[in-house]
Amino acid sequence: MTAITAPGLAGPATAAWPRIGREWTLALPLAAFFAVFFVTPLLLLVAVSLYADAEMTRFGLDQYIRFFGDTFNLAVLGSTLLLGVKVTALTLLFGYPLAWLYTRSGPRMQSALILVIILPLLTSVVVRTFAWIVILGRDGIVNNLLLSLGLAETPLRLLYTEGGLVAALVQVQMPLMVLPLITTLSRLDPNLLDASAALGAGPWRGFLKVTLPLSLPGIVAGCLLTYAAAVTAFITQSLVGGGQMLFMPQYIYQQTITLHNWPFAAAISIVFMMSVLGVVMLFNLLGRASKGYVHA
Amino acid sequence: MTLDRRQILAAGLTLGAMSLFPGMSWAQARKLVFATFTGSWEEAHRDVIVPHFRKATGNADIALDPMLSVDMIAKVSAAKANPPIDVMLMDPGPRLSVIGQDLAAPFPVDDSKNYKDLLPVAQLPEGPGIFFQAVGITYNPEKVKTPPTSWDDLWKPEYKGRVGITNMNSTLGTAFMVELAKTRGGGENDIEPAFAALKELQPNLGAVAPNPGALATLFQQGQIDISPGNFNAIQILRARGVPVEFAKPKTGTIAFLTTAHITKNSPNAKLAAALIESAMAPEVQTKLMQAPFYVIPTNSKVQMDGDIARMIAKDQEELKASFVFHDWSVINQNRAGWIERFNKEIKV
Numbered sequence A: 001m002t003a004i005t006a007p008g009l010a011g012p013a014t015a016a017w018p019r020i021g022r023e024w025t026l027a028l029p030l031a032a033f034f035a036v037f038f039v040t041p042l043l044l045l046v047a048v049s050l051y052a053d054a055e056m057t058r059f060g061l062d063q064y065i066r067f068f069g070d071t072f073n074l075a076v077l078g079s080t081l082l083l084g085v086k087v088t089a090l091t092l093l094f095g096y097p098l099a100w101l102y103t104r105s106g107p108r109m110q111s112a113l114i115l116v117i118i119l120p121l122l123t124s125v126v127v128r129t130f131a132w133i134v135i136l137g138r139d140g141i142v143n144n145l146l147l148s149l150g151l152a153e154t155p156l157r158l159l160y161t162e163g164g165l166v167a168a169l170v171q172v173q174m175p176l177m178v179l180p181l182i183t184t185l186s187r188l189d190p191n192l193l194d195a196s197a198a199l200g201a202g203p204w205r206g207f208l209k210v211t212l213p214l215s216l217p218g219i220v221a222g223c224l225l226t227y228a229a230a231v232t233a234f235i236t237q238s239l240v241g242g243g244q245m246l247f248m249p250q251y252i253y254q255q256t257i258t259l260h261n262w263p264f265a266a267a268i269s270i271v272f273m274m275s276v277l278g279v280v281m282l283f284n285l286l287g288r289a290s291k292g293y294v295h296a
Numbered sequence B: 001m002t003l004d005r006r007q008i009l010a011a012g013l014t015l016g017a018m019s020l021f022p023g024m025s026w027a028q029a030r031k032l033v034f035a036t037f038t039g040s041w042e043e044a045h046r047d048v049i050v051p052h053f054r055k056a057t058g059n060a061d062i063a064l065d066p067m068l069s070v071d072m073i074a075k076v077s078a079a080k081a082n083p084p085i086d087v088m089l090m091d092p093g094p095r096l097s098v099i100g101q102d103l104a105a106p107f108p109v110d111d112s113k114n115y116k117d118l119l120p121v122a123q124l125p126e127g128p129g130i131f132f133q134a135v136g137i138t139y140n141p142e143k144v145k146t147p148p149t150s151w152d153d154l155w156k157p158e159y160k161g162r163v164g165i166t167n168m169n170s171t172l173g174t175a176f177m178v179e180l181a182k183t184r185g186g187g188e189n190d191i192e193p194a195f196a197a198l199k200e201l202q203p204n205l206g207a208v209a210p211n212p213g214a215l216a217t218l219f220q221q222g223q224i225d226i227s228p229g230n231f232n233a234i235q236i237l238r239a240r241g242v243p244v245e246f247a248k249p250k251t252g253t254i255a256f257l258t259t260a261h262i263t264k265n266s267p268n269a270k271l272a273a274a275l276i277e278s279a280m281a282p283e284v285q286t287k288l289m290q291a292p293f294y295v296i297p298t299n300s301k302v303q304m305d306g307d308i309a310r311m312i313a314k315d316q317e318e319l320k321a322s323f324v325f326h327d328w329s330v331i332n333q334n335r336a337g338w339i340e341r342f343n344k345e346i347k348v
Helices: A023-049 A062-068 A071-104 A107-122 A125-136 A141-148 A162-187 A190-198 A203-214 A216-231 A234-241 A248-258 A262-295 B005-020 B040-056 B069-078 B092-100 B151-155 B171-183 B192-204 B212-220 B231-239 B269-280 B282-289 B306-311 B316-322 B328-345
Strands: B032-035 B062-064 B087-090 B129-139 B163-166 B205-209 B226-230 B245-247 B253-263
Touching: A023 A262, A062 A071, A062 A262, A071 A107, A071 A162, A071 A216, A071 A248, A071 A262, A107 A162, A125 A141, A125 A162, A125 A234, A162 A216, A162 A234, A190 A203, A203 A216, A216 A262, A234 A248, A248 A262, A248 B069, A248 B328, B032 B269, B040 B062, B040 B231, B040 B269, B040 B282, B069 B087, B069 B092, B087 B092, B087 B269, B092 B171, B092 B253, B092 B328, B129 B151, B129 B171, B129 B231, B129 B269, B129 B282, B151 B171, B151 B192, B151 B226, B163 B171, B163 B192, B163 B212, B171 B192, B171 B212, B171 B226, B171 B253, B171 B328, B192 B205, B192 B328, B205 B212, B212 B226, B212 B231, B226 B231, B231 B245, B253 B269, B269 B282
Parallel strands: B032 B062, B032 B087, B163 B205, B163 B226
Antiparallel strands: B087 B253, B129 B226, B129 B245, B129 B253
């Protein structure tokens, strides 16, 4: 193996790209893994979605026409995407102060906080979701509290409602929002806030003009993760949302597993994936815009 | 011989691949894979059928792989030539898909000792019935003082917000709708009365659970007090001390036959047949019928006893008289449309 040239000794012709040697080959195993176990199944999925009938005998765009031809399907897609927006907005609302508190705390408090933030990730999502069934049930903690305080006369229906589902998802996905926020907020130079205060900005103005814009990359990253996780959260959606509230993941499951209509299931999977990608790209554009804003 | 990096890397990758896919190196002599149902079914089958099978076959290697019937079909139809499962358990609806998609090999009826002792309804050469499941009314005796006797009791105004059902994805949910249609002048070919009845049930509905397991846990949480329910799911809750009882509706207990099938192209077809033979044996079914399993037997030689005799049927004659079977060949044809309708119409 004498042909290998150390990157630092590369000739002038390659100087513009000093780091491209043969190191890229190290990425090959992972690339091959993705090609075999992600790209191939994805292409298969596209192929299956192009069958015109459930028995998979002829090709055609029938499944997509069926999906877009029925307002019910569009309503399911819309409510799923909207569910993600609600969950992401609430997670940001509750997560931001938590992340901010973390960066302002002493080391002891920080380790306590990080434990609280990470802890949900250490238990299975099924367990966390079941905890919410106990909390929201008719005999659950919330209802018992409301009844004993006299705030309600009969137990409220909390489980199997969208409100209950949003609350559960916000808690379950919280770490995905808080961790990127902590990363960006900790990198923020505290002198900037002092400077803005010295120049006469109040705490709110300092926050709105300095902290918030500088933390936008973290907000975008957190929102991306939370959104993608919330719209695809099959377990939480079905266990806390119940059997009559239909979101895209259950719809796909129903068509695949119960009805064996693979082409339609594949078509809705593709439509769902494209829609989520669309939202994700929107977030990314925001992120890019925020970078321009920060450097301006 | 000296090893260079390439060889070491290649060897490392091979080892890694082998540990990722152990089946690759053992394709010829793999264990018998019995796809059973999850939860208490797996426990029952592990504790009773497996020891009997191992004794009968001189300690043949066996692995249980618990999952739903529909998942078994998905796995087997994705690898028809080299199926990862040797014995499949099917509910009546999926059973017809298995036969329709030609995924099962016929059970060798002529070589079987126990097959002829099965109740006639369980003698199916495509795959014999090894137990029944029964669906009746489940209720919380602490809240529901008079034991229900009819499906109509779910509509009583006193159960406002207390009734639970599952959606039609599950066998339980679909069978309940069919039975509802039947008791109101419809049937497998006319589901309309069931949807009309469900509309009237809306004020009483406290929950539409995503699956039967989730429905059962709702009794534990006090979310619901009365629902259609699977006898075996109720027995598990009872054993955990949850106050639930099972009542037989006067129009009959909805029954499903669970059948065992040898997967087509299984490399272990002989052992698969031996496993099904064990599952049909009267001594196995007698043991499975007793606490804590309460599996309803299909072998006519089994003497009914305990909770099954008290809550389901005291003997095979009563069982035949009280069990209602639905025609799943008709249900399967209509089910996609029903599920679509349920998706659209039932909002709580």
